[in-house]
Amino acid sequence: MTLAGNARMNRQRVSLHRAGITPELVLDEAVALTADKGLRGWRMRELADRLGVYPAVVYHHVGARGAITAAVVERIAGLVLVPPGGRGWRCCLADLAREIHSVLGRYPGVACEIALQTARNGPPPAIGVPLVVALEEAGIRSRAPEVARRAVRALCWQLAQQDELHQTIPAECLGRLWDQDVALILNGLAADLGG
Known part of the structure; x- marks a missing residue:
């Protein structure tokens, strides 16, 4: 990706963060990823990319992978x-x-x-x-x-x-x-x- 492309992606990520990423939204996307790829078939970076945010935003809202896994399992149960x-x-x-x-x-x-x-x-x-x-x-x-x-x-x-x-x-x-x-x-x- 070019420097201009990186800058565009950074602006997109920031604007989506401001648009209201919530723990519920992160969990919704994690459940969708689980349906697509299985519980262990996706990574935190992939979840963040689908949300259009940095991985740190995901960690901030729902914690580390173990916490997200537990929340996904609880939701699906x-x-x-x-x-x-x-x-x-x-x-x-x-x-x-x-x-x-x-x-x-x-x-x-x-x-x-x-x-x-x-x-x-x-x-x-x-x-x-x-x-x-x-x-x-x-x-x-x-x-x-x-x-x-x-x-x-x-x-x-x-x-x-x-x-x-x-x-x-x-x-x-x-x-x-x-x-x-x-x-x-x-x-x-x-x-x-x-x-």
């Missing part, structure tokens, strides 16, 4: 609608599996991050809290938090594996694998819960 537990725990978790596959499948890498987070600290509150309530409604009382944690971790881990396989295995095969994995997870929980 909030898109997962946890079904009610009125039809029983098995139906609740089968519906949750479909929802996780539908929502998180559009954002490669997020399921893996949620699986790891769930193993360490429990599921994201946007999923975990309503799921515990739904499981309690479905008749799993004292074990609802444990079952929610195990189910979210297992479902997200299986979806994370599909993120890795999607380039080598046809989609219809991945769909059958997902259905089989969900059945195994539900059967395992049923055996553990005694029903």
Whole structure:
């Protein structure tokens, strides 16, 4: 790029900064990048370029990469609608599996991050809290938090594996694998819960 081109880009970046870059706008763009390239497929500089600002502006508004990753995962987890537990725990978790596959499948890498987070600290509150309530409604009382944690971790881990396989295995095969994995997870929980 020429010196004049650099000066033009600098003016554009400054004017966009003044136009109102907000944490919400940065997060919106990070979520869009995650849909396009996966959670680990983009860099901070790329996010800043898409916003038309310097990377320092991104850091100022939302922090380092770890903070942005956590915010992206939290935002996307909030898109997962946890079904009610009125039809029983098995139906609740089968519906949750479909929802996780539908929502998180559009954002490669997020399921893996949620699986790891769930193993360490429990599921994201946007999923975990309503799921515990739904499981309690479905008749799993004292074990609802444990079952929610195990189910979210297992479902997200299986979806994370599909993120890795999607380039080598046809989609219809991945769909059958997902259905089989969900059945195994539900059967395992049923055996553990005694029903």
